[in-house]
Amino acid sequence: MTNKWNMLVDQMRQGSIRALSKLITMVESREPGWTDAMKVIFKDTGKARMIGITGPPGSGKSTLTDQITRLFVKRGMSVGIIAIDPSSPFSSGALLGDRLRMKSTVGLENVFIRSMATRGAMGGLSQATQDVAKILDAFGKDIVIIETVGAGQDEIDVVKATDLVVVICVPGQGDAIQAIKAGIMEIADIFVVNKADREGADHVVLDIKNMLDIRDSGYKPSVPVLKTAAISGEGIEDLMDKILEMLNSRQRDKTQQEKHLKEEILVLMEREIACLVRARWSRDGKLDAAVKEVLERNNDPYSVVQSMIAPLKSKIECDTE
């Protein structure tokens, strides 16, 4: 590891917020040496519990995250928040600033908030989020909350990799069917019907419970459905208790952890291969020539790929260590 990375990792370990932010940025943008840094950082990970909070735009995710975080801090825990923002094509960054989103926790000593854009993350959103979560874990955060809209497979993957998933619904947003459509129904450990002071809240609770009944048919422990009104703070303490209870009772499911880790390694590997492949075949114009041939229908993409990977194939298959 270079001196720069070494210094930053050391400072981060000593609690420097500045070094923490810098490290995250450098790892996110895959600056040379990031893997070596992550190797060192990884040694300090494995303590934080990860919570995924997801729900449609306007469901009050940020306010709820904000409220929960305050309660965690009140109970003596330190919290890291990763807020995944839909990207703007204009700013090519996150659309909503951290400060706009989490009013009451910004500035609290034990809270660190990081926004991430959904697009353009080097190595993919899922990997980038996991990198940041690891760094926050190594930094000593007890709880890492990942807050996301949960639209698209990418974001669902991100949330899936946490220890506990809270899915938020609200009355009047096309019912719980939206949650099904988004594919987040099956990953929920807790359902929250937020804005429960609105008309129709009980109806949404019933809808969700019915759907859970259809799905579960007894094979899975029942998923709690809670009501909150995040702005007034109603129901937040109950939600908090439920979260802690569930985190404690499950502890870490080892099979689950192995599964996530395996997936992470495979995705990381695929990205690395993709980088190698792109670098290699962009180098000498071979790919460009092949593309032209295909466009003229003198060749096809499938044959091009086969001839490109032929030499690798034998190499991979013969490699018995």
Add this chain to the structure above:
Amino acid sequence: MTNKWNMLVDQMRQGSIRALSKLITMVESREPGWTDAMKVIFKDTGKARMIGITGPPGSGKSTLTDQITRLFVKRGMSVGIIAIDPSSPFSSGALLGDRLRMKSTVGLENVFIRSMATRGAMGGLSQATQDVAKILDAFGKDIVIIETVGAGQDEIDVVKATDLVVVICVPGQGDAIQAIKAGIMEIADIFVVNKADREGADHVVLDIKNMLDIRDSGYKPSVPVLKTAAISGEGIEDLMDKILEMLNSRQRDKTQQEKHLKEEILVLMEREIACLVRARWSRDGKLDAAVKEVLERNNDPYSVVQSMIAPLKSKIECDTE
């Protein structure tokens, strides 16, 4: 190619809808021999024009697609529709059936509709969609419409690869800012404000135009913003004319085509190599052992990946043919 594939491709070429459906299913699920089949099918591609239609849930995408398709057919063109459905965790397939979505065109002789689930596509949604689009092209469709919610990078990639992108907005859905947030603003060739009989339609049109002004600042040909009411059919003819006008005037942008094809080949190649490496490491329990080591913090994911790709690395970097 085996007899089975040969027979299906032949029958498809002769116009068998049954063979077409079967072929699509087999290629989608990557049944052995799919690449050889696609090599043959690819020779017949390159004639169809691809249109992407995207917009938030409830914006009337399906109705609009349905209406446009009817007009295409009326003008003597044959149409293939690929409807990308959010997946249901229960059915592990597409949530809404074709018949539910496209009322008036289902059963029309020149229309073929295929639903695709957003999740679980072997080789990724983007690749699967492109495979199906190619098969429809080879089958002889003049127009292939890809209809999708456009949430998540995957779906945006799918739409980006078409010849023309129609983005639908509706009044009262949180304004055009949602389009920006979803990252689809910049890929629109035509904006449609649907449900234009609703209050606020003109306001949405203005919002979009303002945003286009900010973005374009003169460097790009102006993007048309049209109003429709898909249910009554208002404005559909105008939209249709605009689509055909733009498709004709641009013809095929060769640089764009080369770019898409290059990307497709690279993605295909990455997937193939990743499959090889995965298979190699799953074979003798090497990966499982590595995962266990990492869980015990005796190793880290980054070192595991480095050793996985080491043999590739030397091969790729040395292979100068």
